[in-house]
Structure formats: structure tokens, C-alpha cells
Amino acid sequence: MRDFQKPGRSVVMARNGMAATSHPSATLAAVRVLEAGGNAMDAAIAACAVQCVVEPGSTGIGGDCFALYSQGGTDEIFAYNGAGWAPQAIPMDELVDQGGRRHLPRQSPHAVTVPGAVDAWTALRDRFGNLPLSQILEPAIRFAEDGYVVAPRTATDWAMQADLLRATPEAAALMLIEGQAPRAGQVHRQPRLGATLRAIAQQGRSAFYEGPIAEEMVGYLRSKGGAHSLDDFASYRGEFVAPVKAKFRDFEIHECPPPGQGIIALLLLNILQGHKPGDDPLSADRLQLEIDATRMAYQVRDILLADPRFGDVDVDYLLSEELAAALRAGVIPERLGNKAESTAAEHKDTVYICVVDKDRNCASFINSIFHPFGSGLMAPQSGVLFHNRGQSFELAKGHANCIGPRKRPLHTIIPGMATRNGRVELVFGVMGGHYQAMGHAHFLSKVIDYGLDIQAANELPRLFPIPGTHSVECEATLPSATREELERRGYAFVQPGQAAIGGAQAIRIDWENGALLGASDHRKDGCALGY
Numbered sequence: 001m002r003d004f005q006k007p008g009r010s011v012v013m014a015r016n017g018m019a020a021t022s023h024p025s026a027t028l029a030a031v032r033v034l035e036a037g038g039n040a041m042d043a044a045i046a047a048c049a050v051q052c053v054v055e056p057g058s059t060g061i062g063g064d065c066f067a068l069y070s071q072g073g074t075d076e077i078f079a080y081n082g083a084g085w086a087p088q089a090i091p092m093d094e095l096v097d098q099g100g101r102r103h104l105p106r107q108s109p110h111a112v113t114v115p116g117a118v119d120a121w122t123a124l125r126d127r128f129g130n131l132p133l134s135q136i137l138e139p140a141i142r143f144a145e146d147g148y149v150v151a152p153r154t155a156t157d158w159a160m161q162a163d164l165l166r167a168t169p170e171a172a173a174l175m176l177i178e179g180q181a182p183r184a185g186q187v188h189r190q191p192r193l194g195a196t197l198r199a200i201a202q203q204g205r206s207a208f209y210e211g212p213i214a215e216e217m218v219g220y221l222r223s224k225g226g227a228h229s230l231d232d233f234a235s236y237r238g239e240f241v242a243p244v245k246a247k248f249r250d251f252e253i254h255e256c257p258p259p260g261q262g263i264i265a266l267l268l269l270n271i272l273q274g275h276k277p278g279d280d281p282l283s284a285d286r287l288q289l290e291i292d293a294t295r296m297a298y299q300v301r302d303i304l305l306a307d308p309r310f311g312d313v314d315v316d317y318l319l320s321e322e323l324a325a326a327l328r329a330g331v332i333p334e335r336l337g338n339k340a341e342s343t344a345a346e347h348k349d350t351v352y353i354c355v356v357d358k359d360r361n362c363a364s365f366i367n368s369i370f371h372p373f374g375s376g377l378m379a380p381q382s383g384v385l386f387h388n389r390g391q392s393f394e395l396a397k398g399h400a401n402c403i404g405p406r407k408r409p410l411h412t413i414i415p416g417m418a419t420r421n422g423r424v425e426l427v428f429g430v431m432g433g434h435y436q437a438m439g440h441a442h443f444l445s446k447v448i449d450y451g452l453d454i455q456a457a458n459e460l461p462r463l464f465p466i467p468g469t470h471s472v473e474c475e476a477t478l479p480s481a482t483r484e485e486l487e488r489r490g491y492a493f494v495q496p497g498q499a500a501i502g503g504a505q506a507i508r509i510d511w512e513n514g515a516l517l518g519a520s521d522h523r524k525d526g527c528a529l530g531y
Contacts, residue, residue, distance in 0.1 A: 002456070011455045011517045014530020016358045018516040019043055020505035022058070022351055022431065022524035023151060026050040029139040030355055031529050033131065040355040041069060041128040042136050044363035045121045049140035049197065051351045052117075053190055054148045055525075056175065056373065056385060057157045058431075059351040061196070061208070063369035063387040064113075065120035066256045068243060068415045069128055073360035073509060075419040078128075079256045082120030082238040083408040084113035086390060089227040090405050096395045103391050104403075107167065107375050109226030111390035113409065114236045117367055122205040123238060128361075137201040144194030144383075147187045151525035155184035156499055161373045170220075170380040175373070192383030209233045213382045220379040221386070232406075246319050248273060249448050251425070254417045255440075258313045259401075262414040264301045265440035268293055270324035272441060277449035281460065282478070284485040290445075291465050291472060291491065294438045296327040298467045301437070303336050306400035307408040313400075350413050350436075352429035354507045356516055362424045362507075364415035370433075372498075416440050425509055428454070431524070432502025435464045439502050454506040455519040462501040466494075475501055499523070 002008060012018070017040075019030035029050045030043035038046070044067070052060045065082035095110060104111040125133055150158070158181040165171040166179070174192065182188045199207040207213060214233045221228045243254045246266040253269060255262025271293040278286055300323070306313060317323055326333050350368040369387035377386045392410045393403035401410050412433050418426035426447070430439030439462075446457035461478040465471070474483060474493040483493060500523040507528070508517040518528030 008459060009455055009522060011453050011519055012528040012530055014516050015514060016531050017356065018507050018518045018528065018530040019047060019353070019355045020507060020518045020520045020526070020528035021047050021051065021353045022503055022505065022520070022526035023051050023055050023154070024525065024527050025054050025143065025148065026353070027527050027529045030353070031531055033136065034357055035531060036131070038131045038136070039129065039359065040357040040361040040363040041124055042131045043355045043357070044353050044365040045125055045129070046136045046139055047353045047355070048121070048351065048365060048367045049137050050143060052367070053140050053143045053193065054151070055154050055351060057154065057161060058369070058372070059367045060369045060374070060385045061117050062115045062374065062384040063117050063367060064115065064389055064411070064413070065117040065367045066260060066411070066413055066415055067120065067124055067366070068254060068256065068364040068417050069124070070362040070417065070424045071128070073362055073424045075252065075422050075424065077243050077254045077417055079241050079243040080120055080124055080238060081241050081256060082116035083259060083411050084116040084389060085236065085406045085408050086113050086403060087227040087229060087232045088405045089229065090403060091227060092404055095403055096397050102395055104393065104395070106371060106388050106391060107377060109221045109224040109377065111388040112221060112226060112375055112377060112386045113390050114228070114232050115387065116236070116238050118200060118208040119205055119236060119238045133204060134201040137197050141194050141197045141201065144190045144197060147189040150182040150184055150186050150188055152184040153499065153525045155182060157372055158182060160498070164373055164376040168376055168378060171376050171378040171385065173380070174378060174383055175385070190383055192381060196382045196384060209236060216381045217379045217384055221377070224377060244315055244319070246270060248444060251418045251420050251448060253444065254419065255414055257308070257315065258305055259307045259408050260411040260414050261301055261305060261437045262416065263315065263318050264297050264305070264437040265414060265416070267300065267318055267324065268297045268437060268441035269444065270319065270321070271297065271328050272445055274324065274328050277445065281446050281450045281452070282482055284482050284489070287463055287482065288486060288489060290438070290442060291463060292330070293327065295465050296330065296332070297437070299332055300327070300336065302467065304400060305410050310404060310407050311400050350431040350433065352415065352431050352505050354427040354429060354505050356427060356507050356509060360509060362417065362427045364417050364427045364429055366413045366415045366429055368413045412436055414440065418444065423509070423511060426506060428504070428506035430502050430504045434467055435502045438464060439504065443504060443506070454508050454517060458504045458506065458519050458521045464501055473497070473501055
């Protein structure tokens with residue numbers, strides 16, 4: 001039961017439909033689409049498109065997209081992989097021989113893979129949606145053309161990236177106001193992006209991947225030294241794929257398959273499943289277990305995870321009790337020990353959206369441009385800000401995740417669902433880049449093992465052991481006694497690299513009472529709303 005004398009948020013409750021996003025305008029757009037006869041997929045795409053305008057540091061049409069979808073809340077769940085691929089002519093030999101450099105520079109055009117988001121939106125709408133794309137994208141077009149008020153967390157993140165945006169005149173002209181990041185409360189407009197969204201609304205995916213918009217994007221990237229071609233864009237397709245899943249207590253957890261790190265969230269849950277949870281979710285013993293399990297699971301991620309079209313990713317082994325037991329004991333199995341390890345490029349920006357409609361269709365939807373404001377490279381006529389997802393590639397020959405033509409990099413963005421007794425019960429996702437796999441396991445454990453409601457689980461203090469380092473990010477709200485005990489045990493804490501660690505949204509379906517329960521993280525600007 002929530003203590004109403006303490007700051008916090010109540011779980012939002014409704015009957016007919018629910019949406020939760022990290023921006024109020026996006027949540028409202030989703031609910032209005034539901035009220036207009038759209039379903040969960042229509043509403044998720046509408047919300048995402050709005051966020052591509054009003055939260056441009058976190059997402060955009062120049063990024064990638066993954067989704068899970070359940071029709072009617074059944075446990076037959078569909079997954080979509082909207083990860084972009086590297087150009088066919090990527091100068092692989094040149095890039096992998098860079099004197100020990102492990103990753104591409106952030107503003108290198110080679111870090112820009114073909115954006116997969118627009119393809120994902122159109123493919124998902126074509127298969128599952130009710131409404132025309134023109135109606136779905138109308139709220140985003142209106143915000144881009146007429147303007148929107150910059151929200152507080154969005155403004156904070158924007159200011160931190162002002163130097164990046166100043167580094168390219170195209171981004172500076174479109175994304176700064178008199179050379180400065182917009183402040184909270186200022187109105188910002190993106191009419192060129194609005195025109196691009198209007199073209200997509202009228203013509204579909206071909207407006208983005210072919211014709212004048214594609215020609216401008218390719219020409220811009222090539223002017224920066226990129227290897228992109230019109231064929232790289234025109235021939236790009238995401239794909240419907242089978243989710244990966246694993247049991248956790250009496251739930252089954254569903255994630256998108258590799259190259260996404262959803263399978264690492266399942267591996268973490270497999271490790272935690274071998275331990276009794278105890279009474280206190282914030283005890284030093286429990287948090288030490290989560291930190292150590294994350295370090296082990298992420299080592300496996302950085303050794304094995306890659307585009308399965310270019311080499312075998314042994315899903316069965318990753319989900320096996322054999323591997324979980326070894327990691328539980330603190331051992332990296334010998335069969336992995338001779339493989340090149342990664343120093344994965346850190347990032348923290350994404351938007352996650354969940355929607356459930358009156359028919360209990362469920363959308364778990366995530367869209368990202370990788371780093372805040374991506375690469376900072378921006379096509380000036382179309383207003384498309386490009387991600388830098390190619391920084392997730394390795395530049396080490398022989399590594400499973402080594403960069404290559406038409407290859408997709410390791411992906412950190414992961415939507416999730418949890419089912420029980422053949423029905424979806426939880427639709428959830430966590431923002432925050434590399435934190436997301438740990439975030440999924442942390443959230444689910446708090447809800448399932450400790451019985452917290454979905455809002456309370458979101459609000460607990462967060463920790464994250466940064467991959468490739470000995471440091472643990474720690475939010476200031478962690479109880480001082482717990483932090484001191486963990487420091488006594490040898491853990492070195494640092495402040496989060498941004499305002500907080502990640503963000504989260506979730507919806508729980510109460511089938512018995514016919515109710516929907518929504519939660520949205522206080523770390524962002526957003527909210528959950530139902531009708």
C-alpha cells in the first residue's frame with residue numbers, strides 16, 4: 001500500500017485502454033487514438049512519432065525500433081526486429097585496422113546504419129493496425145509544424161548535448177535557438193521534420209527509403225564520408241521474428257531475439273531464479289547479488305551477442321541452466337573463454353511505450369537513436385537526425401559483432417512482456433541503454449519476487465555496474481546504510497552519467513477485475529493515462 005504522506009505516484013487505473021510513455025503529449029496522443037477506434041499498435045506508433053518530435057534527444061525517425069505484440073492478450077506474441085544495417089560498401093578492412101580502436105567515433109558517418117524505425121512502423125501498422133497512417137501520424141505532424149513546449153527532463157538532456165549539436169551547422173540550425181539548447185518552457189518547431197512525416201503519412205515507407213528524402217539523406221551522409229547508397233535504403237527491410245522466452249517463477253518472460261540484449265535479461269533472471277529473494281529488495285545482500293549477476297551476464301553478452309544472420313548465436317545455451325549455474329558460481333565457462341571480449345560503447349537514450357486497448361491487444365514498443373541526439377549528424381532538408389548505432393559494432397577482426405556489410409550491430413533496446421496461464425499480464429520496458437537488460441530483471445524481480453506494484457517497482461533506487469569497468473552507478477536515493485555496507489564489501493560507486501538511471505513504463509492487466517493498471521517512471525517527463 002502506498003504511503004500517501006510521501007512523494008510518489010499512484011498506479012493509474014482504467015477499464016477500456018491504457019498507455020504509458022515518457023512524455024505527456026505522447027501518452028495523450030496514444031489515448032486519443034484508442035478513443036478514435038485505433039488499437040494498441042496504432043496508438044503505440046502515434047505516441048512514438050510524437051516523441052520523435054517532442055523528445056528529439058531520445059528518439060527519432062533516424063533511429064531503430066523493436067516491438068512485441070499480442071492480439072487479444074494471448075501468449076502468442078509477435079516480435080519485430082527493426083535494427084538497421086551497415087552499408088554494403090562499408091570499408092570494413094579500413095575500419096577494423098585502426099591501431100587498437102574498438103569502436104567508431106560517435107560522429108563518424110560509418111556509425112550511421114540505415115535507420116529501421118520507419119520501416120518498422122509501416123510493417124507493424126500494415127499487419128496489426130486499424131487506422132490509416134495519415135491519421136496515426138497527424139499528432140506528430142502538428143507538433144512538428146506548429147511547435148511544442150519543451151519539457152523539463154527533455155530540456156536537461158538537450159542542454160547536455162548543446163556542444164554536439166553546435167559541431168554540425170545543420171543540427172545547430174534546426175535544433176538550437178540562437179545557438180543555445182531550448183530551455184524548459186520554450187517553444188520549439190521542426191517544420192522540415194514535419195514535412196517529412198507528412199510525406200511518410202501520405203506515401204508510406206517508400207517516402208523515406210526511396211525518392212527525394214532518401215536521396216537527400218544518402219547525399220548528406222556521403223558528403224561526410226559515408227559509404228551509404230540509395231540501394232542500401234531501398235532494399236532495407238526489418239523482419240518479423242520469433243521471440244525468445246524463459247520461465248521466471250510462475251511467469252513466462254518474452255523478449256526480442258538477438259541481436260538485441262533481451263536474451264541477456266532472460267539469462268539474468270535465470271541466474272536470480274537460483275536464489276531465494278529474501279525479505280528486503282534493497283538489502284546489501286540482494287543488491288550485491290544483482291550487481292554480480294549483471295557483471296557475469298554482460299560478459300557473456302559482450303562475447304557472444306551479434307547479428308545471427310552472420311554467425312550462430314546459441315540461444316539454447318544462453319538460456320540453459322548449465323550456463324546460469326556457472327555464472328551463479330562466478331565462472332565464465334571455458335567454452336567462452338577463448339573468444340574476443342567487447343568493450344561495449346555505452347549509451348543511455350531511448351523511448352519505451354506500452355499500450356493495451358479495450359480488446360486487450362498489447363503493444364510493447366521501443367525506439368532509439370542510441371546516444372543522446374545520436375550522431376549529431378542531421379540531413380538539413382528533411383530534418384532527419386541520424387542515430388549512431390554503428391558504435392555498437394566491434395572493430396576487432398574475428399569478433400562475432402565485428403562490423404560488416406549489411407550487418408546489424410548488437411542492440412540494447414528491448415521491449416518486454418510477461419505471461420501467465422496463457423495470457424499477457426505485464427507489458428513493460430526500461431529505458432537507459434545498456435542498463436535495460438539489468439533493468440528488466442530488476443523490475444520483474446521486484447514485482448514477482450517482492451510483490452511490489454508496478455509503480456513502486458519503478459520508483460526504487462537503481463544501481464548499474466558499468467560494463468568494462470569496476471564502477472557501479474548509484475542513485476542518491478539508495479539508503480545510506482546499504483551503500484555503506486556495499487562499499488565496505490569493496491564496491492566503488494559513482495554518480496549516474498545523466499540525471500538518473502534509465503526510466504520505465506509498464507501496464508498490468510488484471511483479468512479477474514477487468515482493469516488495466518499503468519505506471520510511468522518519475523525519472524522522465526511522462527505519465528500513464530487510461531480511459
